[in-house]
Amino acid sequence: MVNQNQLSVNNNAYYPSKQALSHLVRQLQSPKIKRAIKPGFIARTDGFSVDEIVGRLETLPEQAGLLSQLLSTSDLTEKTYSRFADNPNSLYNWHPAVEAAIDVSTTELKSPKTKVMRLPIELAQFIRIEYQDTAQHDKDLFNRFIFDQFGLEDDTTYFIKTGTFSSKFQFTNAKCSEPREMGEYFQVINNFAMQVGAGHSIDLVVREYIEDVENNPTIYNGMPLRTEFRVFVDCDKNELIGVVPYWHPIVMKRALQSGLSRSIQQDYQTYRNMEQKLVDTYNEYLHRVKKEIIAILPNLNLSGQYSIDVMKNGSDLYVIDLALMNDSALTELL
Known part of the structure; x- marks a missing residue:
């Protein structure tokens, strides 16, 4: 401790x-x-x-x-x-x-x-x-x-x-x-x-708090729907494994379409209205995101495979989150 x-x-x-x-x-x-x-x-x-109890459960992967x-x-x-x-x-x-x-x-x-x-x-x-x-x-x-x-x-x-x-x-x-x-x-x-x-x-x-300079619509009770990237990297090999959209259309529509509450239904419609813009912006900035992540990998003093989340705000790119790759969602989309 x-x-x-x-x-x-x-x-x-x-x-x-x-x-x-x-x-x-x-x-x-x-x-x-x-x-x-x-x-x-x-x-x-x-x-x-x-x-x-924790000791016992750790021996049972299922x-x-x-x-x-x-x-x-x-x-x-x-x-x-x-x-x-x-x-x-x-x-x-x-x-x-x-x-x-x-x-x-x-x-x-x-x-x-x-x-x-x-x-x-x-x-x-x-x-x-x-x-x-x-x-x-x-x-x-x-x-x-x-x-x-x-x-x-x-x-x-x-x-x-x-x-x-x-x-x-x-x-x-x-x-x-x-x-x-x-x-x-x-x-x-x-x-x-x-x-x-x-x-x-x-x-x-x-x-x-990074104020949204793009005036994007919001979902999830006020969150600006900005373009975000989930980048998977291998820090031991200094390699970029792959990149997927954080707000991936398949995942988002599956998650929101079945929502029963009125707010989730509104979020679903908001996402559908923004879907093409998010896809286009993702593709526009994808090469730059890859380039910037590759630039920091040799100096990133971590060991193992990670997901790194990057958020676009105007022309700025922010690293906002990181987690072990095997604990991260969206690996199935690589």
Whole structure:
């Protein structure tokens, strides 16, 4: 586990001090939280022997989905915390390598301004407790903690996520224009991530919000439908494996066409109206995206095969996400 007084070598990543953590935890008042969280101590609230069950499921490849769901929803243990800390898909672990590669390479790729916090186990457990079980007093404390620790500014819009989950499909949570309530945004995002089997992170991420300069229509509760690329690379061989559209027509129409809610039906129509423009823009910028990714690969200090997501905004190209290739969607379209 990371020492609570140790700062990351990445200037934009940090770990709260023991003093800041203890001061916050001592003030928590929600009955369920006071039973579960004390400085330096996590009580079990779900009653499961998580480490033992995880150990058994790891020997059963056919139970990978159940294992993922268990890890997402269970209380933290020291072993689970360490597992999440070592997750190569967490932005905390890969972002320094991407920023360094962009800085030293001859490339036009950009990276959004980013701050990432690795939560101590007590606060990582706090955002795993259901939002409705948290008293407003405790929400207010966490809001102030997040605002101060991240050095947020009023009247500023941010893009926020956990280390591994962006909540893009509930974009009203990912786009935060109320920085003094950001702690509650993080609670809601992580609760939802846990519900869908993606609660595998102990990191919180605050990024600059890249305003859409193209005036694209929106889907998923406010997300601009911009052209995005998913690039698959082999970092050991410095090779580009292939590129696919992030908003691939086959995938998007299959996902949206069967939606029953009115909002999803509207998203489907919006996508159909934008489909040809997205395809044309993808083809127009494909060569440039390949060229820019190839330019940073020799300087990208990562090992293995990854997906790298690139977002177009006007004439700018932003690297916005990265994950292990075998954990990434859309590989079947290569």
